Amino acid sequence: MSLLVIGTVAFDAIETPFGKTDKIVGGAATYAGLAASYFYDKTKIVAVVGDDFPQEEIADFNKHNIDTEGLQVKKGEKSFFWSGKYHNDMNSRDTLVTELNVLADFDPIIPDSYQDCEYLMLGNLTPQIQQTVIKRLKNRPKLIVMDTMNFWMDIAMDDLLETIKLVDVLTINDAEARQLSGEYSLVKAARKILTMGPKYLIIKKGEHGALLFSEDLIFSAPALPLADVFDPTGAGDTFAGGFIGYLAKVGTINFNNMKNAIIYGSALASFCVEKFGTEKLKNLSKEEVAGRIQQFVSLSQFAIVE
Template identity: 45%
Template structure:
């Protein structure tokens, strides 16, 4: 199996109450690939400038990620984002955005990237996402991320792309904005009617929820005493989720497969926030992930002794 991800490779400048980095590796495709590479071969597709360091390409290749589809524009500069987080890390202020080579990005997929078994469309213009869907050779599973900007200025195009994918991954506020439904489940049910078979609602420190036609499944975020930087956590979650699905494609994308994927996405996202940028996930091990997934599984265990309720009394 193989996974293609199309999205940004970037440099970030981040300040949180726990420190700061003036220039660190980032971007949706970067965070996704580092997480998904635990499960399968990943091919990130996206542009970088001549300022993109060889050492950062090596970080991408940490677990065998194939970087042949990373387009290096020698006379250009890499996409750059700067932001500052509030004391609780839930509020974020964007200080600077420089699209640079990403402004004129036209995806160019190699034959190997086109022949992927799984496709993840990271947060880019819906029109580009549609072009990529036209270019690939019928992957067995497709998932898509987006953001409030595209809901505001390109909703029709975004809905058209959502109708063509298997899974939509958005945060809960974006799901409500997209559908105009104030209730998360109602919003997800509407989107399922458009074509996807699964909707994942990212809920930050409260975890994530999975809604399919037959089921609802939710996991809390892994409880951490130390959270340093949430940048890229959503894309890391998506990498873990989609990567886990890819690993179990042979048996079909069942609700069981999706629920397991939720656990691995949650675990990987929890490691991402423990340090800045890609620092923690780069040196992460499979054993650490399995241990955290087992702990998540244990959180749901309890012994049920049926109480006598008021309505049961004669």
């Protein structure tokens, strides 16, 4: 039994109104894997890096009990690199540089020791590669969560639709839900997307929280109001990783557990944005996480007495 996370492990250079970084470690699998590791200690990664990727960073994964057997290190090649600049509202950003490098011909090889995968987190990547991972697993995982983005809707919609068919939970943001469904109303968008394959849809709304839809239920989770959002990079991956990590820990898939999973994912995402990159996410104590969960409880829970 394990949780397999696939996605990028990469370098980012980030500029926000609060400052600027050199190349720091990022990538969907990095954020999702770290987040999941706070709840579940059998998290395994499939990703690819170049030999420019620091050995200490791989050691850091292992310190978080993340299995890196499936992390391919390509000799003489360079890791994927992305550079972006956030606008003042932190809700939009410009991509300054994208260097695919090792990602250009990434073949997601699943080590034999990973075939016990019960929980699969498909981090944001080419839908084609996401699909390949599903097909290479001998047993269909108990739960497949897929994250994606508008970029793949623009250039690979057919592949995306093929892959969506195979998953249990899809996580996208509100603009992407509208793009994918052609519906402006998120309720109508969700209804349509839930006919495309997934049994659950999570619509991420950034500072406005997240919505979870099943065929007949809706859950609205708040985001923690923050004085400063320092760096939103990786917040969505962190959310998804925390979400599936919590579900892997409790082991039972139902709507109530998914509600809690969303709160845990949101709590980790609220830490993620407080510092650049993975800095905050790498160094959380159990007490900090529990305290943040309590903040979500007092933020959103009420008691109606007639």
